[in-house]
Amino acid sequence: xxxxxxxxxxxxxxxxxxxxxxxxxxxxxxxxxxxxxxxxxxxxxxxxxxxxxxxxxxxxxxxxxxxxxxxxxxxxxxxxxxxxxxxxxxxxxxxxxxxxxxxxxxxxxxxxxxxxxxxxxxxxxxxxxxxxxxxxxxxxxxxxxxxxxxxxxxxxxxxxxxxxxxxxxxxxxxxxxxxxxxxxxxxxxxxxxxxxxxxxxxxxxxxxxxxxxxxxxxxxxxxxxxxxxxxxxxxxxxxxxxxxxxxxxxxxxxxxxxxxxxxxxxxxxxxxx
Amino acid sequence: xxxxxxxxxxxxxxxxxxxxxxxxxxxxxxxxxxxxxxxxxxxxxxxxxxxxxxxxxxxxxxxxxxxxxxxxxxxxxxxxxxxxxxxxxxxxxxxxxxxxxxxxxxxxxxxxxxxxxxxxxxxxxxxxxxxxxxxxxxxxxxxxxxxxxxxxxxxxxxxxxxxxxxxxxxxxxxxxxxxxxxxxxxxxxxxxxxxxxxxxxxxxxxxxxxxxxxxxxxxxxxxxxxxxxxxxxxxxxxxxxxxxxxxxxxxxxxx
Numbered sequence: 001x002x003x004x005x006x007x008x009x010x011x012x013x014x015x016x017x018x019x020x021x022x023x024x025x026x027x028x029x030x031x032x033x034x035x036x037x038x039x040x041x042x043x044x045x046x047x048x049x050x051x052x053x054x055x056x057x058x059x060x061x062x063x064x065x066x067x068x069x070x071x072x073x074x075x076x077x078x079x080x081x082x083x084x085x086x087x088x089x090x091x092x093x094x095x096x097x098x099x100x101x102x103x104x105x106x107x108x109x110x111x112x113x114x115x116x117x118x119x120x121x122x123x124x125x126x127x128x129x130x131x132x133x134x135x136x137x138x139x140x141x142x143x144x145x146x147x148x149x150x151x152x153x154x155x156x157x158x159x160x161x162x163x164x165x166x167x168x169x170x171x172x173x174x175x176x177x178x179x180x181x182x183x184x185x186x187x188x189x190x191x192x193x194x195x196x197x198x199x200x201x202x203x204x205x206x207x208x209x210x211x212x213x214x215x216x217x218x219x220x221x222x223x224x225x226x227x228x229x230x231x232x233x234x235x236x237x238x239x240x241x242x243x244x245x246x247x248x249x250x251x252x253x254x255x256x257x258x259x260x261x262x263x264x265x266x267x268x269x270x271x272x273x
Numbered sequence: 274x275x276x277x278x279x280x281x282x283x284x285x286x287x288x289x290x291x292x293x294x295x296x297x298x299x300x301x302x303x304x305x306x307x308x309x310x311x312x313x314x315x316x317x318x319x320x321x322x323x324x325x326x327x328x329x330x331x332x333x334x335x336x337x338x339x340x341x342x343x344x345x346x347x348x349x350x351x352x353x354x355x356x357x358x359x360x361x362x363x364x365x366x367x368x369x370x371x372x373x374x375x376x377x378x379x380x381x382x383x384x385x386x387x388x389x390x391x392x393x394x395x396x397x398x399x400x401x402x403x404x405x406x407x408x409x410x411x412x413x414x415x416x417x418x419x420x421x422x423x424x425x426x427x428x429x430x431x432x433x434x435x436x437x438x439x440x441x442x443x444x445x446x447x448x449x450x451x452x453x454x455x456x457x458x459x460x461x462x463x464x465x466x467x468x469x470x471x472x473x474x475x476x477x478x479x480x481x482x483x484x485x486x487x488x489x490x491x492x493x494x495x496x497x498x499x500x501x502x503x504x505x506x507x508x509x510x511x512x513x514x515x516x517x518x519x520x521x522x523x524x525x526x527x528x
Contacts, residue, residue, distance in 0.1 A: 116456060116458065121456075135403070137403075220405065220441055220444070221442050221444060222443060225441070237341055238335060238340075241341060
């Protein structure tokens with residue numbers, strides 16, 4: 001669509017495009033070069049070797065398992081929140097909105113410490129769990145919890161934008177025709193907001209894939225149990241740099257898949273309109 | 274602004290900036306094992322007061338992390354490792370000059386201060402115990418593995434296997450192991466005796482009998498292409514000197 005506008009604007013638009021391209025080049029290069037360097041620093045043979053290492057395989061399996069579960073939790077738990085924020089005015093709405101933004105702006109390692117203070121063995125809530133013999137720290141459940149806290153805001157924000165994009169008159173029409181709120185949601189709001197919800201789910205998945213700080217603090221680092229791809233990159237960095245780079249590229253590929261998926265969904269949505 | 278004023282301003286700016294550039298000679302950058310944190314900070318202060326004008330900057334982390342950073346060309350003048358293998362890797366790569374062992378350390382078991390599930394080394398193998406160790410390449414981690422192996426015949430043939438099953442996390446440096454024990458997240462951890470000492474009453478210490486313990490040797494070396502060679506050599510000399518050794522002793526390091 002941007003290109004359409006440029007032809008509309010004629011030669012002046014094209015000149016602006018060229019000027020902006022030059023002005024953008026330094027930062028774009030700065031963003032791209034590290035990833036290119038990462039991929040270029042490892043030979044295909046080394047890459048294959050590290051991808052087949054037991055640490056990489058178990059980290060990949062654990063990452064897929066935990067992030068898919070945490071994404072589902074983000075969607076199921078985040079959908080009502082997105083509807084609440086996107087469709088209703090109430091006291092404390094701004095407060096809730098700020099709370100949702102908090103995990104995005106707070107360093108993940110702070111979220112990790114906070115999770116320990118809440119759900120650790122001596123934590124506010126964790127101590128009661130501990131008393132009945134349930135410890136959350138150092139378990140795969142702790143990995144999922146950390147990912148949910150860090151990733152759910154990404155789903156909620158995108159889902160809310162999707163819901164706000166649905167014309168309320170359509171929902172009202174359904175209501176007037178006698179549909180209950182449940183039916184209004186599933187027959188009107190959900191189908192129309194679906195692209196936003198899907199893109200939000202993919203963004204949350206992408207964020208969960210890259211979660212490191214909170215996981216390391218709250219879940220610890222043990223292969224097969226709590227060592228996700230980012231933690232495996234850190235652990236391998238201590239002993240075998242090419243293994244570390246190999247695992248890092250797996251992580252990079254997964255993130256690209258998630259982000260491209262979100263982009264494609266968003267684009268299909270725009271063209272549909 | 275006329276050309277003349279610009280030139281005058283430029284000269285003024287240079288006159289102001291140049292002396293500061295000269296006075297702040299490049300700092301002595303020391304990469305040191307996490308277990309040296311408290312002792313080396315103190316040594317840094319003592320060194321700076323003895324050498325006015327010199328500035329010491331520290332980067333504390335697990336020895337293998339520091340080793341990799343140095344291999345990747347991190348700007349550094351001195352490296353102090355908590356074990357020989359991490360130093361040897363840099364010696365082999367000719368990145369550091371000949372290292373000298375400057376201090377020694379031993380291991381202890383630490384547990385949270387109250388309601389400890391672990392009261393003796395044998396308890397480490399009890400089912401359900403959460404044991405946290407440093408990573409396998411981290412000095413405190415591979416020494417801990419060594420200790421657990423040494424204890425195995427005496428504490429039961431399956432002691433090593435059971436403690437391996439009880440290990441819930443392998444942290445990137447020894448201070449992270451200590452933190453998990455202080456927090457009570459772990460039932461026990463194995464750290465250097467100096468780390469336990471620095472933690473004071475926030476942990477309970479279980480000593481490891483000498484026959485099962487290890488003596489960890491700490492090597493220090495200057496970097497071959499250090500920016501501040503004289504500063505690096507002078508800092509290493511200070512660590513080996515009487516005042517430097519006295520500070521290490523104060524923190525519980527062995528001669």
